[in-house]
Amino acid sequence: MAARGEFSSQTAFILAASGSAVGLGNIWGFPIQVASNGGGAFVFTYIVLTFLLAYPILMAELVLGRHSKADTVRSVVNISSPKVKPFAYVTGYWGIITASLILSFYAIVAGWMIGFGAGSVAELAGLTELKAWLTAFSLERNLLLCLVFYVLTMSIVANGVTAGIEKWSTRLMPILLLLIVSLIAFIATQPGAMEGWKVYLQPDFSRILDPDLVISALGQAFFSLSLGVGTMMVYGSYISKADNLPRLGATVAVVDIGIAVLAGLLVIPAMYVALHNGVTIFDDAGALIDSDRLIFTVLPALFETMGFAGIVISVLFFILMTIAAITSSISMLEVPVAYVSESWSFDRRRASMMVGAGIMMISFIIIFNFEALFGFVINLTTRYSEPLIGLLFCLFVGWVMHRNHLLEELKQGSPDLENGLFWKIWPSYVRFVCPLVMLGVFMHSFGLLSF
Ligand code: PHE
Numbered sequence: 001m002a003a004r005g006e007f008s009s010q011t012a013f014i015l016a017a018s019g020s021a022v023g024l025g026n027i028w029g030f031p032i033q034v035a036s037n038g039g040g041a042f043v044f045t046y047i048v049l050t051f052l053l054a055y056p057i058l059m060a061e062l063v064l065g066r067h068s069k070a071d072t073v074r075s076v077v078n079i080s081s082p083k084v085k086p087f088a089y090v091t092g093y094w095g096i097i098t099a100s101l102i103l104s105f106y107a108i109v110a111g112w113m114i115g116f117g118a119g120s121v122a123e124l125a126g127l128t129e130l131k132a133w134l135t136a137f138s139l140e141r142n143l144l145l146c147l148v149f150y151v152l153t154m155s156i157v158a159n160g161v162t163a164g165i166e167k168w169s170t171r172l173m174p175i176l177l178l179l180i181v182s183l184i185a186f187i188a189t190q191p192g193a194m195e196g197w198k199v200y201l202q203p204d205f206s207r208i209l210d211p212d213l214v215i216s217a218l219g220q221a222f223f224s225l226s227l228g229v230g231t232m233m234v235y236g237s238y239i240s241k242a243d244n245l246p247r248l249g250a251t252v253a254v255v256d257i258g259i260a261v262l263a264g265l266l267v268i269p270a271m272y273v274a275l276h277n278g279v280t281i282f283d284d285a286g287a288l289i290d291s292d293r294l295i296f297t298v299l300p301a302l303f304e305t306m307g308f309a310g311i312v313i314s315v316l317f318f319i320l321m322t323i324a325a326i327t328s329s330i331s332m333l334e335v336p337v338a339y340v341s342e343s344w345s346f347d348r349r350r351a352s353m354m355v356g357a358g359i360m361m362i363s364f365i366i367i368f369n370f371e372a373l374f375g376f377v378i379n380l381t382t383r384y385s386e387p388l389i390g391l392l393f394c395l396f397v398g399w400v401m402h403r404n405h406l407l408e409e410l411k412q413g414s415p416d417l418e419n420g421l422f423w424k425i426w427p428s429y430v431r432f433v434c435p436l437v438m439l440g441v442f443m444h445s446f447g448l449l450s451f
Pocket residue numbers: 020021022023024025026102223224225226227229231328329331332
């Protein structure tokens with residue numbers, strides 16, 4: 001078997017893991033959730049929950065990964081006693097299946113992003129029919145653009161950890177940041193933007209403890225940090241033993257929150273500029289129209305009201321979305337690819353192509369049965385599977401992994417860990433608090449618990 005890859009520096013890991021974390025969830029999901037859940041109140045709850053719950057689970061995944069330096073199945077199996085091993089296998093495989101299913105719907109949405117970006121380029125070139133085809137919902141368009149997105153994702157993953165994932169994350173993440181900041185600056189100059197800033201930054205504190213808001217914020221924090229499928233575990237397995245894990249994890253969480261907040265500063269004011277320009281964004285009852293498709297209805301309608309500048313902005317915005325999607329999709333594909341290439345000793349290139357093609361078939365099945373399957377797969381993976389697997393990861397770190405091994409692992413790269421706050425709080429936190437909260441959330445999702 002070929003030697004395992006390793007990120008070549010801490011910065012490389014931070015960019016790759018932030019690339020995984022920052023995705024459609026931040027730039028598409030987060031602003032919509034903010035707009036439909038009490039503006040700043042949601043932002044506040046989301047930030048608190050990211051630190052209280054998502055960060056500890058992120059650390060659990062990073063520790064498991066770096067400890068074993070193996071694919072996700074072996075990372076949980078290696079620490080398990082013979083009695084626990086069957087559960088470890090189930091957890092590992094379940095994570096792989098969930099990562100693959102998330103990729104299968106994510107790639108469809110990413111394909112639309114490519115379509116809208118390419119559509120605006122076509123418009124610049126005067127190809128209005130092509131633009132209409134690229135931006136209208138059709139079987140052929142969905143299949144073709146999804147395929148394009150898979151080809152991009154597979155060719156990056158095929159090149160391995162350093163020459164593929166690291167190289168592209170370090171190139172694309174700075175561009176993403178630059179694009180987002182430039183777009184915020186442009187939108188801020190437009191009439192109506194101030195109204196959006198106000199809604200976004202003035203929290204309606206009465207809603208902060210609303211259970212639905214808390215559950216949505218937790219789900220968002222989870223999805224956004226790419227937890228509960230093994231992505232962070234597999235990226236963690238490529239971190240050098242010399243690096244400080246708690247610090248790396250915290251940096252990724254901060255970057256993820258930061259970009260989500262920035263995305264809000266872009267999308268929410270943009271919605272109000274759209275409103276100002278005559279685009280309908282709220283229904284008679286004051287609820288956001290079409291919230292799930294906001295990006296594909298309200299924003300293109302807004303860009304259209306801006307003439308030539310609008311077309312350029314549209315190209316940039318959808319490039320931003322595509323970059324965000326691709327640095328996340330490579331991390332999803334990496335989970336099954338690492339498993340197939342390490343546990344089954346497949347050549348990485350072949351593994352990437354085969355696994356990628358297999359998951360693409362799932363996407364195609366979803367596209368052919370869109371109404372029945374699209375929402376179903378999203379719900380199944382993000383509402384049920386991710387929190388449950390996250391809970392299991394915590395149980396493995398909290399109850400199965402030897403405390404001494406945990407300490408030894410964490411001390412590599414942070415020798416005085418024992419004296420710090422992290423070691424005082426985190427171990428019992430992942431042992432008791434996180435599993436209990438996750439269990440509560442999970443039961444709530446199944447309607448077994450109401451609060
Ligand atoms: N974090 C990504 C986003 O916000 C989604 C993701 C989920 C990536 C799970 C990897 C694994 O869009």
